[in-house]
Amino acid sequence: MNIKSQKDFFSGLMFMGVGVAFAWGAATYNVGTGARMGPGYFPMMLGVLLAILGVVITFKALVVETEDGDKIGTWAWKPLFFIIGANLVFGLMIGGLPSLKIPAMGLIAGIYALTFIASLAGEEFKLKEVVILATVLAIISYLAFIVLLKLQFPVWPTFITG
Incomplete structure (x- = not known):
């Protein structure tokens, strides 16, 4: 084979x-x-x-024969680290970690953190584009999950909402 x-x-x-x-x-x-x-x-x-x-x-x-055998390249460690890290931080920010006394920061802050951390995985970082993307994602997520689906999870940090 x-x-x-x-x-x-x-x-x-x-x-x-x-x-x-x-x-x-x-x-x-x-x-x-x-x-x-x-x-x-x-x-x-x-x-x-x-x-x-x-x-x-x-x-x-x-x-099917390929030209060069389509060899597998090296691992892209930087994107792998930042994408997985962004998802872990998002989960932590949505729910908090009561055992370590880390409060829930809510959906909006979680989406901003996710977007900023994940954008570090790329070759270039443009702050203006990342802020616009995070804002659009936060608005769409709020409308989809809170307004339309009526899901019950924190939107804002617990120290703001009480």
């Missing part, structure tokens, strides 16, 4: 792994039928489709 595209081969394996994990996790819920879907139906179908997509991509990587 000769791998003709390393990128496609390993991304196909990743899709298969995630798909199988979703399908396996969904198996613990009532799946139901297409006409009467249970809570596990969508994750089960998503997992199956993802696994099938992974099989197709992996098969393509073994059959």
